[in-house]
């Protein structure tokens with residue numbers, strides 16, 4: 001487990017950039033108007049900011065703010081996170097990533113926000129994204145994959161996220177199709193959106209939400225029994241370092257053969273052989289989870305021995321008889 005050990009002050013290098021564009025800007029001293037707006041936004045979110053005569057604006061000791069420089073200094077990737085924008089507040093980082101894509105940003109472009117006002121999850125559900133407490137990040141991919149591999153994007157991201165969390169000493173498991181769990185409580189979710197061209201995935205945005213610093217009583221009551229955070233599980237980690245680890249792992253995972261991605265996912269998943277109920281929206285199926293198909297669909301074995309392949313749905317664990 002890595003201790004939270006930020007430097008005395010975290011230099012807010014990213015305050016220098018205009019949050020509206022993807023182009024880098026000169027150091028913060030050249031952009032006082034942007035800085036002023038950003039500082040106000042940070043203060044509204046409750047961050048403790050001070051000005052330093054030499055180094056510009058800094059957060060006071062102990063505050064964990066997403067820091068582009070800190071993320072990038074340990075990146076081993078070719079593309080993921082090389083173009084990185086850290087916003088203070090936005091609706092959804094997935095929307096920002098799509099806007100970057102439309103602006104011609106490079107594959108691997110990554111966008112984070114301290115706070116999402118309209119974070120979204122799978123099936124249009126809201127995603128609780130309070131300021132400063134989670135890693136809310138979206139990554140733009142141009143995977144050159146055929147459509148039948150679309151499901152592998154989420155599964156591959158899950159392998160990377162769960163591996164990163166585990167590397168900080170926390171035992172976590174994957175739940176089909178897009179959850180990361182600790183003690184069967186959701187710590188992270190993945191939302192993949194894609195734009196297709198004929199039979200190919202032209203672009204995909206992988207949105208990842210990880211609960212990092214929340215205490216249990218800061219979750220809305222309806223989430224308290226089903227959600228958790230790394231902090232609740234005894235893990236203190238800087239979000240910038242967590243993101244760095246995820247990006248490094250994600251690039252490695254997406255270079256693997258599909259069969260290997262599936263195998264890694266299955267090894268990290270929970271619930272094999274257990275009875276589950278799967279709700280697809282129109283139908284409900286009951287059976288044992290037995291494996292994934294080569295496109296990442298879930299195969300259930302029913303009580304009569306027949307198999308049913310599920311392409312999308314919510315899995316609920318049934319108590320073992």
Ligand code: BTN
Nearest residue numbers: 092119120121122137189207209
């Ligand atoms: C889910 O479990 O349903 C998926 C949750 C995905 C949440 C992340 S947070 C960053 C990105 N921006 C969003 O609006 N959603 C994803």
